[in-house]
Amino acid sequence: MKLILTYLVVFALSIGCISPTDQSKDAQDYDLSKVPYKLYAPTETIKLHYDLQEISGLTYLSTNKLGAVEDETGKFYILDANTGDVLNKIKFGKSGDYEGVEYDDGTVWVMKSSGDFISFQFEGDNAINIEEYKSEFTSRNNLEGLGYLNGTLLIAAKGDGQIDGIEKKGKGIYKLEEAKARSLLFIEKRDLEKFIEKRDHFNSMRDFDPSAIAVHPLTSDIYILSADHVLVVYDGELKLKEVVKLDKKIFYQPEGICFSPQGQLFISSEGGQNRGRLFSFNKLTK
Template sequence: MNMKRTSILFIIIYLLTFPSSAWAQNKGDFPYNLESPSETYRLPAILEEVSALSYYGPSQLATLNDEQGRVYIYDFNKREIVQRIRFEGNGDFEGLELVGKNMYAIKSNGKLYKFNIDIEGVVESIDTPFTSENDVEGLGYDKNSNTLLIALKGKGDIDNVKVKGKAVYGYNLTTEKFSKTPLFVLQDKDLERVLGSNSTKFRPSAIAVHPISNEIYMIASVGSALVVFNNDGSPKNLSILKRSLFPQPEGIAFMPNGDLFISNEGGDGGTIHRFKMKQK
């Protein structure tokens, strides 16, 4: 992925050029109707605080409870948990991504874990440049560059790099190295201008790459919005999420056919909404 560092300021320019309502929801071109899920799955009590999603296999999603180092495989056809994978003790786990047979899970303090789903009891801990001040929330995967995308809810600064705004870094699985600077940055002040003067700052909670368009989808539980970026990191679409439907969106994942899943904490318990991709 040749994503360049960008600012959400480009959104403002777009808004000044085109009708804002068309950009914000983009109902004609946007491939999902976020106001009408095709299915809603109410999760068991153990996943009331579901914090992450990843596609696991046909009819199955990998999920996390943010307080335990356990992966729960949820079969949405059976509407039940069909497998549990323990990889660590308790902790604040916020991101999950399956790449081939390897599962990656990340804590809010930046600690990254890797384990093979077919080999029980072998877990690798990967050093990262992140700390609890970064408040890591999102973990995604770009297959074209073989890179994990790491979205920070807190400070974007790492080592000697100073960042104003919310940052997304990369971990290249081929070289096993982290990007020294963010792949792109979201400026808080510009997002506030887009989301409204009374809006709380946009704070990313999950990130995923669309399997067909390769666009980057990022949601925020604080700020209650979904932002879509082109493959180069430039912003393309912003959708405000209804609180009644998305009380606390914390996870995002795609089926290979493009169907979108968004998980939520809170409300009447954990839920996953499924949105079928519109056919052109």
């Protein structure tokens, strides 16, 4: 009887190892010289406050400080980048579907999925100089990603990539110049799959739905997260550089990304029925 029980335990443990191993192979099947972060092995994993269970946007503020929004209450959270503790909570608007946040030179920009934007500065616990903007985007575009590139805001549409006057296939990445949206690039799933089709492990993907966007401060590479557990990277010339599978066991629903000026990478993930998570990744050195 003991022999049978021992066999069953060993067999169960061996079966339990199959899935993580396969998932890990997919998540490690990319070129670390192109994306110098072990995205399958975070440097730090932090549980966030329960208020940030549905964290939807992340931005770098200053040394050891990050900014975040969640998609319901119209509050801006200042976080300790090392512990995830909420240092400050600033009310800037009514309840709404807030999906992106970006900080630049004292001004916070927040984006709704519908294409409306809010900008403000803050003093202590108060938002000041609050302004609201309409854009050419609509709820049909379902905007989710907000970044910053060379003095202009970057926008990633999770839904329809087209706007009036611009009709192209794929998921649209735009930049805002003088309050006007200009197309930067369009991403088609078939192009991403062609890029990875000869790989040993990660060689197909379910879909690509942009959920966050950020520009690397040292290389100008554009990092685009997908809610489908994929990270896509384009270089400064808008050439596809790498496609990375994100481990579902680590990232429940990745929706926020930003960098420190030194190149430390931060990714936030919604928590589902649990608390949201903040992951940090140190840049690999040669």
